[in-house]
Amino acid sequence: MALEDYLSDAKRCCRCSYCKWIPLAQVKSWRFAKGCPSIAYKNFHSYSAGGRLAVVLSLSEGRSSYTDGLLDVVYQCQMDGSCDVACKICRYHMEPLEAMRELRFKLVEEGQLLPQHIPVIDNLRKEDNMVMKPKAERGKWSEDLDIKDLTTESAEVVFHGGCQLGFDEELGKVARTAVTLLKNAGVDIGIIRGKEENCCGGKAYDMGYRGEFIKYAENNIEAWTRAGVKTVVTSCSDGYFTFKRLYPDIGSKFEVLHTVEFIDRLIKEGRIKFNKTIPMTVTYHDPCHLGRLGEQYIPWQGEEKKIRGQIVVYEPSKPRNNGAGGIYEPPREVLRSIPGLELVEMERIREYAWCCGAGGGVREAYPDFSYWTARERIEEAKSTGAEALVSACPWCERNFIDAVNGNGDKMKVYDVIELVQQAI
């Protein structure tokens, strides 16, 4: 697809502003009604999905041109897709998130790079990670781990650590725990050990660097194929989304599971058992890439046609990614099955969860916006009375930890896996 393909979306945007809110049906209070971090933080209409569609149209009609202001509009956006869910509740032929992504691709293709992203991408190209670290540090989390190395061995399942878990000393334990749990449960699992593991390419994709994404996708697919892998498991929701939703377009046929799905399955099968109680009230944050963006990939190629004069439909029928098929229950089921743990819900959950603030290259380029977005979520978590905010994505967790520390809050931040391990 190209940006031109989204011009009709732009013209068909009715400027209703639904994309600024959580689905209006779900609004439970004044305080937590907002859905789009971008407009909430920046306030000008252009910092919303609808506003960006107007920008697309303005650009295409030559009414505006590339400026720093325009780049700011495009990039102060988390690419979290809350807008997309809200818009599509009533609109069957709008793809605001795709259009915004396409706008980024176009900017990058035309050399309109966001200065803050340039070093990050340079580092990616050199060091194969998105966290500005030397490649050599990637393997630390798994150094002493007794696990198959799929650079030389083969296994049914590959566990992908990813850039955030792979380099973050505090969070590395999540990956270690996950792999160990699965292995102990009898899963034939391995990792691409050390610096050989690659970035998934998903973040680069969200930032508009389609070329980088393709490169990493191809590399990873090749490595896994070589190791005879059938299933890809990850604890990183960004990676999960990338493998599940983006890789198939590059030819990937692997089954993709998030560890919470796998663990949920193992608990239900009795292969993981708890014998400790965790007396704690927690609330769960749905990572965008696991939740509303973590839906099944359904291939589609086709075109628009009209019936009854002007009703827009597709030939063949087009799959609808509207958040309905996201992964919401497995992490909750896991938490509910932990003895003593009480799960309380925030107001904005599931397909309409508020973003953690680390999406779309925002953490890298706009730390204040990123921090503010996370703070909003922490305030919401606090309003439930929970002691801990649990999630299933290291990017979310890192952003929350930083935001908690930045404010001296008492809120604890966990990955689902950590609580599972504590209860075993």
Add this chain to the structure above:
Amino acid sequence: MAISREAYQALEDIVGPENISEEPAILDSYAFQWLAEFRQHGSKFMPRAGAVVLPGSTEEVQAVVKICIRYKLKCKAHSTGWGLYGAPITENAIQLDMRRMDRILKIDEHNMFAVIEPYVIGATLQAEAMKVGLNTHMIGAGASCSPLAAATSFQGAGPDSIFMGSGPENLLAAEWVMPTGEILRTGSLGSGLGWFSGDGLGPSLRGIFKGILGACGGLGVFTKVAVKLYPWPGPTVMPIEGTVPAYTAQLPENIRAHTLAWSTWEGYADAVYKIYNNDIGYIAHRQFIMFGDELQAAVLKILTDTTRTLNDLEELLKKPEIQKLSEEMRRSFQIVLVGMTPRDIEYQEKVLNQILAETGGWKIAAMEEPTMAGWSLLYMIKLCFKNLNYVYAGGFHDAMARAGTPDLVTSGWMEEMREQKRKFGKQGGIVNDGGDAGMGGVGTAGGGGYNAFENFILYDPGDAASVEAARACNVDAGHIAVEAGAGGYNFFFMEKEQVQALLAGRARPAIFQWQQKIKEAFDPNGVGDGSYLCLDE
């Protein structure tokens, strides 16, 4: 053309650099508007503003207006900005976007009113009101709109008006930054006594800024208002079930939704009169007809089933039960009964049954089925799916409008407007929905007895030919509307000379000479953008 550096700087000094912009792309996101394509050039963009300003307080608004006077700039505010009337109709004006003023300042639980700023939307006010057993009137445009804008600046009626009145009926005191930059606080507020009354001292000055239509941003800026609230004997948080997008609400026994139908318009009208005479009903609206009389049942099926899309429409339309349901819904409307007590709901239901018996009406069985009833309840109570107006192709215009007494439906107009639009539908330029998408029609004023219809023209704004067809249909409809004493806001599509001709051609053109006088007195410096209609002498 940009505004002068001096003026820009002066505005920036008021709101700070982060709250003003003249970035072309940002200005265009404001110029982009629903219905803009109906204007002469067919562009989705209204005239571009010189700058957009986000004021954070009444004082800032006041200061901005004064700067506009000093630098001879036009100035127009919008709240959520849904509609071309929110954008200035002249180039280079200052667009005020009120979204930073979004606080609910007070909910007076006893006296049942709320004090709100412009960017409080229906959904947030309703959520907070429900927590204390109250509810807010919502305009038909739904939960994303500003109750302040509805009460002060545009129209204001909605499906719940029969019980909750319309926006302007609900307006108590208001804070108004007039085009002179002075602030008027109407009613009790002006005397520093709170928000409970919008009237007095003596005459009710709010009459100046809001008639059947408001000033559409052309006569100053409203910064705070009090609006009446209404009882809500339901849960403090609406329990929502179901999977996106087919959410539903399962509510207690005292809250019920029905779709009522008749085989004749006479029966329909009689029933509306009887509802008017018996004070029943919390929400009553001919709502789902908006999908078109031939398509409504199939669309409802799609909307309540997560697995379906519009691609299923044609297949569904072939099903006899769907055809039957659409036919059954030809002369129907939705009603929500809300009992304040168990005895109340029992009584209302009985009265409704008797009304149906006396008028030959019935409750449509398919709509009583739990999923459908739950979806209807959610739709009607929260008005949270209002951009369904655009579901087919993104284009909607409520052009064929008419208002009047309940027996208007017996005048033959319902069939006329259906035929008139059907003609355009059959040509393929607009959605061929059967012809009657005449939403409205039970009670658009507090207590009922008065109603309005809007027959939707549904088209594809992404397709120039479709826009052209919709425009032609609108022009055709426009004549009828003006003749009927309506006329809507079509003037936003017109150039100044056309507007003057339109006004001069009205049965009572003097009305707009009065407005001219008001404009001269209240906006001597011409800060307003021309949305307050004046007939030049």
Add this chain to the structure above:
Amino acid sequence: MGEKKEELIKIVGDNNVLDDPETLDSYSSDYSFVPSRKPWFVVKARNADEVQRIVEWANRTVTPLVPVSSGPPHFRGDTVPSEGGAVIVDLSEMKRIITIDGKNRMTIVEPGVTYSQLQPELAKEGLRLSMPLLPRRNKSVAASLIEREPTLIPKYRWLSADPLRCLEIVWGNGDKMMTGEAGNFASIEAAWKRYFALLNPRGPAQVDYYRLVQAAQGTMGIVTWTALRCEKLPKVQKLFLVPAKRLDELLDFAYRLLRFRFGDEFLFLNSFNLACILGEVADVIKALRDELPRWVLILSLSGRDILPEEKVEFLEKDIADIAQQFGLRLISSVPGASSGRVLEAILNPSKEPYWKLGYKGGCQDIFFLTTLNRTPEFVRTMYSVAEAQGYPASDIGIYIQPVHQGASCHCEFSLPYDRSGQVEVTKMQGLFTEASEQLLKEGAFFSRPYGFWADMAYNKDTQTTMVLKKVKDIFDPNHVMNAGKLCF
């Protein structure tokens, strides 16, 4: 002067221009404390055309006009000329009920139409109007509603001025206009033809003209008809009394009912006011006052159309349950009053003489808008000022009327006194002034500022004053309409 009279005679005819001393006297003062001033002439207009010609004439000759619709006695000073050389435009002869539209529950009446005239006619069509509290028999319906007098049924006041809807007015500059949905049409008939029953008061276009006429005391123009929304005449109506020792005890209960919109007529009276309504002469009133409960919430339940009995029955049960929750009782008679008598009284205009005059022959009212929760404070203030001035608290009538569906309420103190003795008049003047000022200070909103309240209230709101003057200049540029009232 002769010339002027000639011109007026040309407009309304010989018999309708009055300048005999007796007539002029009767219009030169009323029961209020505004200074008396004789008008120059009294003209009786018979139709809108005459009214328009009178106003045009007044503009040409810059003659002050004072419109009057109701018959005497007047109480608020608004119909007493403030300037010399004024002409009273008496509309009381314009008594046409232009239409009663049973189906749409609308009636259109000229300004001389009174409640006593209108209600029986409406009843024939199965309708009635929600009334103010015992208006005097010759009270103009239009004048009462234009002045935003409260009516007894708060739930039917979606608009603060309900049941007033459209109207026709001759503005101060002589232009005639129909307001609301009527305003788009050349005539009422043309509007009807298009299915407009004149129920929608908004507009025409972007102005709510009818709001600018409200509580204007005739300073903006002269209204020549009003369209009013009626109710269905109840088939079953039952009245209940909810007695209490203190007003506060009734409020939470009242709020609950207002919220549910349970109850039609819905008002609070203290024992003295109720006694004045039920009794005729001072002795009877006194005895009744002492016998009646200190406060009564009067609540009527009506069944109007379908299943009327059932409606009243369920409401009675529900309200009794709610009353119980608040430790109150819903009863049909209290010592000194039965619900039947009270209902009979409040559904009709006042007996003669006017009910507030029976006790002492004179009466001063102090009324304002507030919210229900604040009424007990104002009652205390009124009592304490009365006490300080040596006025017996037991002689103060209190009427509290929720309006606008309970968003605000009208609070009215009636202070009977003997107008024949100068001492008592002076004392009353002192009390009236002092109490009004004190109440204002404590937050009473004198939304209809008659007489000396005008200065007092407008001083508190200079911006409204300034804007009102602008409006006045638009609609009455030569200031011929009732000069000297409000802030003009």
